[in-house]
Amino acid sequence: MKRWCVFLALLLLAVAMPLTAQNSPPASAAASATQPSHAAAASANAAQSPIGTINIAEYEKHVSVKTLPNGLTVVLWRRPEAPVFSFFTMVDAGSAQDPLHETGLAHMMEHMAFKGTPDIGTTDYAAEKVALEKVEQTYAAYETERIRQMHAVPDSAKDSGEQDKARLAELKKAWDDARDAADKYVIKNQFAKTVEEHGGTGLNAFTDYDETAYLYSLPANQIELWAALESDRMTHPVMREFYKERSVVMEERRLRTDSNPTGRLLEQFLGTAFMANPYHRPTIGYRSDLESFSATDAEEFFHRYYVPSNMVIGLVGDLDADQVFPVIERYFGQIPSRPKPLELTTTEPAQNSVREVTLRDPSQPFYLEGYHRPSYRAPDDVVYDAISDILSNGRTSRLYRSLVRDKQIAAAAAGISSFPGSKYAHIFTFYAVPLPGHSNGEMQKAFAEEIQKLKTQDVTDDELRMFKTRTEADLIRGLASNEGLAEELAIYQTRYGDWRELFRYLDRVDKVTKADIRRVANEVFQDTNRTIGVIQTQAPGQSSAVPGKGGEQ
Numbered sequence: 277m278k279r280w281c282v283f284l285a286l287l288l289l290a291v292a293m294p295l296t297a298q299n300s301p302p303a304s305a306a307a308s309a310t311q312p313s314h315a316a317a318a319s320a321n322a323a324q325s326p327i328g329t330i331n332i333a334e335y336e337k338h339v340s341v342k343t344l345p346n347g348l349t350v351v352l353w354r355r356p357e358a359p360v361f362s363f364f365t366m367v368d369a370g371s372a373q374d375p376l377h378e379t380g381l382a383h384m385m386e387h388m389a390f391k392g393t394p395d396i397g398t399t400d401y402a403a404e405k406v407a408l409e410k411v412e413q414t415y416a417a418y419e420t421e422r423i424r425q426m427h428a429v430p431d432s433a434k435d436s437g438e439q440d441k442a443r444l445a446e447l448k449k450a451w452d453d454a455r456d457a458a459d460k461y462v463i464k465n466q467f468a469k470t471v472e473e474h475g476g477t478g479l480n481a482f483t484d485y486d487e488t489a490y491l492y493s494l495p496a497n498q499i500e501l502w503a504a505l506e507s508d509r510m511t512h513p514v515m516r517e518f519y520k521e522r523s524v525v526m527e528e529r530r531l532r533t534d535s536n537p538t539g540r541l542l543e544q545f546l547g548t549a550f551m552a553n554p555y556h557r558p559t560i561g562y563r564s565d566l567e568s569f570s571a572t573d574a575e576e577f578f579h580r581y582y583v584p585s586n587m588v589i590g591l592v593g594d595l596d597a598d599q600v601f602p603v604i605e606r607y608f609g610q611i612p613s614r615p616k617p618l619e620l621t622t623t624e625p626a627q628n629s630v631r632e633v634t635l636r637d638p639s640q641p642f643y644l645e646g647y648h649r650p651s652y653r654a655p656d657d658v659v660y661d662a663i664s665d666i667l668s669n670g671r672t673s674r675l676y677r678s679l680v681r682d683k684q685i686a687a688a689a690a691g692i693s694s695f696p697g698s699k700y701a702h703i704f705t706f707y708a709v710p711l712p713g714h715s716n717g718e719m720q721k722a723f724a725e726e727i728q729k730l731k732t733q734d735v736t737d738d739e740l741r742m743f744k745t746r747t748e749a750d751l752i753r754g755l756a757s758n759e760g761l762a763e764e765l766a767i768y769q770t771r772y773g774d775w776r777e778l779f780r781y782l783d784r785v786d787k788v789t790k791a792d793i794r795r796v797a798n799e800v801f802q803d804t805n806r807t808i809g810v811i812q813t814q815a816p817g818q819s820s821a822v823p824g825k826g827g828e829q
Contacts, residue, residue, distance in 0.1 A: 347585030361593025380561015
């Protein structure tokens with residue numbers, strides 16, 4: 277299971293996914309928590325070790341795992357070289373868990389986690405709590421009337437229409453006044469300032485389709501402060517400034533999707549590729565949902581998914597498990613125990629025909645095509661990673677050499693094994709950015725030629741060997757960073773129930789054969805399993821309507 281977050285950056289940095297609520301400041305020497313001795317050892321191992329020689333038993337000496345009685349799992353990797361630590365809290369709920377008519381709620385909850393708790397971010401929580409309850413009461417009244425008027429049968433009487441407008445304006449003013457009253461108690465950014473004042477850096481979070489995550493680094497002697505802060509916001513979040521933050525998210529949507537051709541294409545592409553699977557809904561949310569869900573809805577989402585049995589924490593740094601685990605149990609053990617939410621998702625029906633989305637816009641052309649494939653749990657998951665690596669990894673990759681270097685028809689081209697997530701069945705996605713004077717049709721033809729080669733010809737010995745060597749080297753290099761290792765530990769513990777799968781992945785890599793690659797390519801890369809998305813350049817002011825043509829018009 278490889279994570280392909282870089283793919284989203286390669287899409288011209290057009291759509292910021294995973295969506296982040298905080299901007300990471302530059303890491304200081306202490307904050308980066310990079311261990312020179314580990315990095316040097318990693319480089320030596322990468323250069324000398326053949327695939328599959330990593331000794332898990334050696335790493336097990338540094339790792340301790342504890343599951344609290346309430347279900348929270350903590351994976352701690354002791355690394356005493358520098359007096360710092362990093363953490364990564366993974367909540368096994370992303371935008372795929374957004375309720376119907378409440379898309380964007382998982383991302384909204386991420387934003388609210390930085391607003392503080394009853395003890396942080398307020399001058400008087402007792403009074404603020406009453407004021408926030410008033411906000412919800414007035415919003416419910418306003419939203420009920422707004423929806424009623426949206427669906428009301430038009431009345432020919434002019435007076436009735438004016439009365440409706442006046443009534444809605446009155447309710448909105450009551451809601452605005454309630455918000456203003458609640459805002460008087462807010463101490464802005466107190467959570468972030470508390471972290472930073474105690475040496476914290478890299479304060480960040482993100483939401484994607486599969487999970488929501490929270491992370492930063494601190495000096496090792498601040499472990500109890502960390503436990504107090506994180507357990508508090510994972511137990512008692514306060515929905516302060518919720519509607520102000522909702523407006524911020526709506527602006528994000530306007531910037532990243534509505535005003536961005538690539539963002540609009542991706543949203544339409546996923547909505548077309550998936551009919552039932554929750555990946556068809558955007559992580560940022562649909563505009564109408566962002567305009568309507570409430571702080572009460574967010575609290576219900578939190579209490580359903582932010583439960584100890586649905587969270588894993590990765591900790592890496594100068595931490596002694598015998599000293600740290602009692603601290604963690606004292607603070608995080610107070611979170612009420614609740615069952616892990618059931619995974620209720622609709623299975624995507626088989627695709628039986630080509631689907632296509634065409635976005636006509638006065639912008640640079642862009643080409644996408646995707647093929648349905650199983651989730652990361654499929655036995656062939658590593659084979660898809662091999663195909664992606666051989667096609668796309670570096671300047672010696674097939675797509676770079678063919679489309680970028682030799683034919684010189686594309687500025688960039690790649691094939692990505694997992695998009696937009698991997699937890700559920702998803703799509704293997706190809707993309708290309710045509711150079712001036714070249715068309716999307718040329719991209720489609722070039723991809724077809726490369727796919728046909730995969731189907732009919734074995735990859736070379738060198739290509740297969742380099743995939744395996746690069747994969748091991750990438751894994752070992754990743755061990756040098758506290759932040760990156762904490763993330764990987766939390767992800768693999770969540771997805772497989774055992775952090776050791778991070779290393780066992782190499783065993784599966786080593787078993788990939790040329791025949792596996794040909795077999796999977798023939799099974800998945802079929803026309804009837806394909807969805808195409810293109811941006812077709814159109815002169816400004818030109819009509820986009822093309823009779824008989826599918827897609828966005």
